[in-house]
Amino acid sequence: xxxxxxxxxxxxxxxxxxxxxxxxxxxxxxxxxxxxxxxxxxxxxxxxxxxxxxxxxxxxxxxxxxxxxxxxxxxxxxxxxxxxxxxxxxxxxxxxxxxxxxxxxxxxxxxxxxxxxxxxxxxxxxxxxxxxxxxxxxxxxxxxxxxxxxxxxxxxxxxxxxxxxxxxxxxxxxxxxxxxxxxxxxxxxxxxxxxxxxxxxxxxxxxxxxxxxxxxxxxxxxxxxxxxxxxxxxxxxxxxxxxxxxxxxxxxxxxxxxxxxxxxxxxxxxxxxxxxxxxxxxxxxxx
Amino acid sequence: xxxxxxxxxxxxxxxxxxxxxxxxxxxxxxxxxxxxxxxxxxxxxxxxxxxxxxxxxxxxxxxxxxxxxxxxxxxxxxxxxxxxxxxxxxxxxxxxxxxxxxxxxxxxxxxxxxxxxxxxxxxxxxxxxxxxxxxxxxxxxxxxxxxxxxxxxxxxxxxxxxxxxxxxxxxxxxxxxxxxxxxxxxxxxxxxxxxxxxxxxxxxxxxxxxxxxxxxxxxxxxxxxxxxxxxxxxxxxxxxxxxxxxxxxxxxxxxxxxxxxxxxxxxxxxxxxxxxxxxxxxxxxxxxxxxxxxxxxxxxxxxxxxxxxxxxxxxxxxxxxxxxxxxxxxxxxxxxxxxxxxxxxxxxxxxxxxxxxxxxxxxxxxxxxxxxxxxxxxxxx
Numbered sequence: 001x002x003x004x005x006x007x008x009x010x011x012x013x014x015x016x017x018x019x020x021x022x023x024x025x026x027x028x029x030x031x032x033x034x035x036x037x038x039x040x041x042x043x044x045x046x047x048x049x050x051x052x053x054x055x056x057x058x059x060x061x062x063x064x065x066x067x068x069x070x071x072x073x074x075x076x077x078x079x080x081x082x083x084x085x086x087x088x089x090x091x092x093x094x095x096x097x098x099x100x101x102x103x104x105x106x107x108x109x110x111x112x113x114x115x116x117x118x119x120x121x122x123x124x125x126x127x128x129x130x131x132x133x134x135x136x137x138x139x140x141x142x143x144x145x146x147x148x149x150x151x152x153x154x155x156x157x158x159x160x161x162x163x164x165x166x167x168x169x170x171x172x173x174x175x176x177x178x179x180x181x182x183x184x185x186x187x188x189x190x191x192x193x194x195x196x197x198x199x200x201x202x203x204x205x206x207x208x209x210x211x212x213x214x215x216x217x218x219x220x221x222x223x224x225x226x227x228x229x230x231x232x233x234x235x236x237x238x239x240x241x242x243x244x245x246x247x248x249x250x251x252x253x254x255x256x257x258x259x260x261x262x263x264x265x266x267x268x269x270x271x272x273x274x275x276x277x278x279x280x281x282x283x284x285x286x287x
Numbered sequence: 288x289x290x291x292x293x294x295x296x297x298x299x300x301x302x303x304x305x306x307x308x309x310x311x312x313x314x315x316x317x318x319x320x321x322x323x324x325x326x327x328x329x330x331x332x333x334x335x336x337x338x339x340x341x342x343x344x345x346x347x348x349x350x351x352x353x354x355x356x357x358x359x360x361x362x363x364x365x366x367x368x369x370x371x372x373x374x375x376x377x378x379x380x381x382x383x384x385x386x387x388x389x390x391x392x393x394x395x396x397x398x399x400x401x402x403x404x405x406x407x408x409x410x411x412x413x414x415x416x417x418x419x420x421x422x423x424x425x426x427x428x429x430x431x432x433x434x435x436x437x438x439x440x441x442x443x444x445x446x447x448x449x450x451x452x453x454x455x456x457x458x459x460x461x462x463x464x465x466x467x468x469x470x471x472x473x474x475x476x477x478x479x480x481x482x483x484x485x486x487x488x489x490x491x492x493x494x495x496x497x498x499x500x501x502x503x504x505x506x507x508x509x510x511x512x513x514x515x516x517x518x519x520x521x522x523x524x525x526x527x528x529x530x531x532x533x534x535x536x537x538x539x540x541x542x543x544x545x546x547x548x549x550x551x552x553x554x555x556x557x558x559x560x561x562x563x564x565x566x567x568x569x570x571x572x573x574x575x576x577x578x579x580x581x582x583x584x585x586x587x588x589x590x591x592x593x594x595x596x597x598x599x600x601x602x603x604x605x606x607x608x609x610x611x612x613x614x615x616x617x618x619x620x621x622x623x624x625x626x627x628x629x630x631x632x633x634x635x636x637x638x639x640x641x642x643x644x645x646x647x648x649x650x651x652x653x654x655x656x657x658x659x660x661x662x663x664x665x666x667x668x
Contacts, residue, residue: 002501009493114326118546210490210518252494263486
């Protein structure tokens with residue numbers, strides 16, 4: 001029973017990682033840019049989630065508001081920071097991204113204060129026993145359900161709609177896509193919007209589980225999401241999802257059984273190193 | 288021509304008079320985390336220290352001279368603390384320093400101050416090596432091991448609970464507390480079922496909650512700061528664990544109660560600030576801090592306030608010109624401050640009672656006091 005619980009905890013953590021890392025993969029796949037500032041959008045999503053829930057009492061509204069606002073901010077980030085740098089080598093955009101992230105963290109501290117924010121009436125407290133001895137919190141159940149929902153919707157859009165096909169075409173071969181009349185500019189905006197909105201959902205969910213949003217809450221995701229997309233294989237969405245889940249489970253068991261030797265991050269990166277030694281292209285990456 | 292000489296003379300005259308009427312300022316160095324992960328505690332500590340300076344200056348300063356805090360942001364990082372310590376000593380020429388920061392940075396800075404022969408007081412950083420830097424370094428709060436031992440007595444004797452699961456924050460602070468706790472555990476009949484560690488960046492404790500529930504302890508001894516303890520306690524309770532949770536001064540902030548919400552009810556901590564204290568210094572500090580900052584007082588602010596008060600008291604008797612004399616005066620301290628009766632042993636460690644507070648109706652309240660002089664005696668070398 002304990003092992004089942006630890007597995008579920010790993011899946012919950014993995015789902016959150018997936019929501020964050022997907023945005024990063026989407027951007028990398030399209031533009032070959034490592035969008036470190038993505039973690040700042042995660043933090044912003046968390047803040048909006050708490051603020052809107054405290055104002056209106058509705059978590060659902062908060063999630064929606066966070067997705068929309070952060071999606072737009074993500075697009076703004078692209079337009080202001082990345083679009084002008086597209087013709088330059090990718091490490092320039094990386095530097096810009098890191099700078100954006102650091103600035104954002106400080107902005108959060110200046111605007112929202114260093115103490116962090118909490119829900120005044122935290123929604124979805126408590127949990128339930130699925131089967132005897134196996135306990136799951138409502139918040140954790142929401143993470144799993146919401147992640148599955150979002151990923152299925154995205155998968156369907158990507159595979160079965162005109163929009164999805166245009167997007168995939170642009171990722172594979174932008175010039176050809178343009179030749180077929182796809183507006184690659186719009187595809188890029190959409191890409192950033194969706195990726196950022198996903199990070200926002202992750203932010204609201206993490207805020208729910210912890211009842212705390214802080215200016216620095218994006219600092220761990222900022223590098224861990226990078227590790228995840230490398231682990232999964234740069235540019236591979238399935239790889240990112242797989243890597244997120246595996247990492248979540250490894251951290252879950254690892255913090256309990258080898259926690260006195262290695263902390264959570266050390267475990268994650270240790271695992272990354274081991275995988276890369278045998279498969280330098282990542283789990284599902286193509287050489 | 289006469290006019291010009293007249294005006295020049297008047298200006299010179301006025302500035303001479305002004306200069307002689309100008310009180311001297313005594314510069315006190317203050318390193319504190321104002322940005323980064325510890326910014327919340329840093330802001331509290333800074334406000335506590337500023338309050339002390341305002342109160343002292345308002346009462347006439349130290350022998351007519353006004354205190355001035357020279358504040359630098361060390362981000363709770365040893366890398367930042369070292370150049371800051373050097374700057375305070377060489378450029379700002381402070382008469383003494385106070386650390387409003389965590390153990391990592393305080394330890395690094397203490398060495399610099401000791402070498403330069405400038406007194407340094409650690410307000411709330413608990414790592415034992417800080418005072419071992421030398422005889423110029425003092426500490427106004429409990430050293431980590433002492434508080435850990437007090438926790439063992441609280442759990443084993445006062446509360447009579449024996450089977451403990453320990454959750455330790457993996458840094459100087461948490462590990463010092465756990466070491467003290469484990470050292471004293473057997474003498475109070477405590478059986479340690481398991482120990483789990485987490486890093487200061489963790490906020491998600493799902494796996495630990497599941498495992499602790501499987502361990503079925505009578506009580507949990509968990510170290511952390513309010514921004515880790517808040518989520519931890521909230522998740523433990525939400526995970527269906529209802530045994531008592533015992534923490535330490537890292538929890539000591541209204542923010543802990545805000546974050547953990549209803550889950551914080553009944554949490555017990557060892558600390559140095561008694562909200563229900565009948566001691567005038569403590570109550571005055573609590574009221575003044577709330578009036579100044581709009582936030583509820585916490586241990587970090589009270590400790591910084593105490594450290595400045597100790598320094599000012601020493602300056603009162605030693606004067607501000609000879610740093611060795613200031614050091615000697617600090618060593619002779621016997622002062623009632625908001626965090627207790629302050630006097631130092633030969634290592635510069637304080638010996639005072641441990642306050643035990645409990646969360647009741649969403650506020651910190653007095654629970655008990657731990658007064659065992661032998662148990663609480665700090666190391667003397």
